Amino acid sequence: MATIEDVAKYAGLSRTTVSRVINNQPYVCDEKRERVFHAMQELGYVPNSSARRLRNQKTETIAIVLPRITNPFYSKLVEVMEKKASWWGYQVIICQTYHCAQKELHYLELLRKKQVDGLVMVAIQNEWTKVEEYIHAGPIVICNESIEEANTVIVGIDQQQAAYDATVHLIEQGCRRLAFISGEENSNLVQARYTGYMKALQEHHIPSMDDPIFHEAVDVESGQTILGKVVHMNNRIDGIFAGCDEVAAGIVYAAMKQGIRVPEDLAVVGFHNDTISRLMNPAITTIEVPIVEMAEKSIEQLIRSIEQPLRNKRESYQFAHTLLKRDSTNKRITVPM
Secondary structure, rough: OHHHHHHHHOOOOOOOHHHHHOOOOOOOOOOHHHHHHHHHHHHHHOOOHHHHHHHHHOOOEEEEEEOOOOHHHHHHHHHHHHHHHHHHHOOEEEEOOOOOOHHHHHHHHHHOOOOOOEEEEOOOOOOHHHHHHHHHHEEEEEEEOOOOOOOEEEEEEEEHHHHHHHHHHHHHHHOOOOEEEEEOOOOOHHHHHHHHHHHHHHHHOOOOOOEEOOOOOOOOOHHHHHHHHHHOOOOOOOOEEEEEHHHHHHHHHHHHHOOOOOOOEEEEEEEEEOOOHHHHOOOOEEEEEHHHHHHHHHHHHHHHHHHHOOOOEEEEEEEEEEEEEOOOOOOOOOOOO
């Protein structure tokens, strides 16, 4: 049976360095970590995780709190996060809130009870003042949302600018009666996107209509339902900004079934660049989010906070988004602005 000394010899490193890698301690470069993990795999060396956890007083477990894993955006985030966490020697548990604030608080209790070493929150259901009460119990990283008052690590994109870019694109395609579709009305993410949406309308002197703001839209079925409502409005909508590609796909599918031409009669923009956006016919224009970079940065910063406690200060990591123009908006016209 291989020993830690065997691993050190195989990797060409000191026993101390190997021990630091096994115990997830800082100040070891990525190249040396790779050598240690490779040696462990080649020699079949398995560290005594129970003893290690007792020594370090850690669970080597992190929680990812999100609304629902069936959303393609969230599932891809989790996939990348789990791989990154595993590379660092941590296991992951998935905590689905189903948009329930009380369930979110229940999962935050895992941190207080020392059942996990840290959390990544992909969406937040509660006011930050409630979440902040748990910061002292362990590190929390926020991924995909931005909360101004949060004294922790924030990873994401500029949601306001992304919504602005999508809305301007619809306007440039000739849309003048636009609808804004989102998930939860009161979330920070939705509020940021709505601000960007309204900014685009105001800058281009397009009046916002009274009715076309739809919330609680999270999947294909809700997209289909919304299209049914849009059809029966007095002022027919000609452009839709949807908060995710699933909703956008539901809208496009229902529109085509009802004989509404996309994009000639109705242009649609989604969000996230999920696979479904590329498979639809017409393919859906969308905002591409750098999921891999965001997920890896979130886990990296969370584990660094676990290994180096008392880092509770605001750190913001903002990645660039990309507007991918496809056939669901391409009316092939030029509109004077």
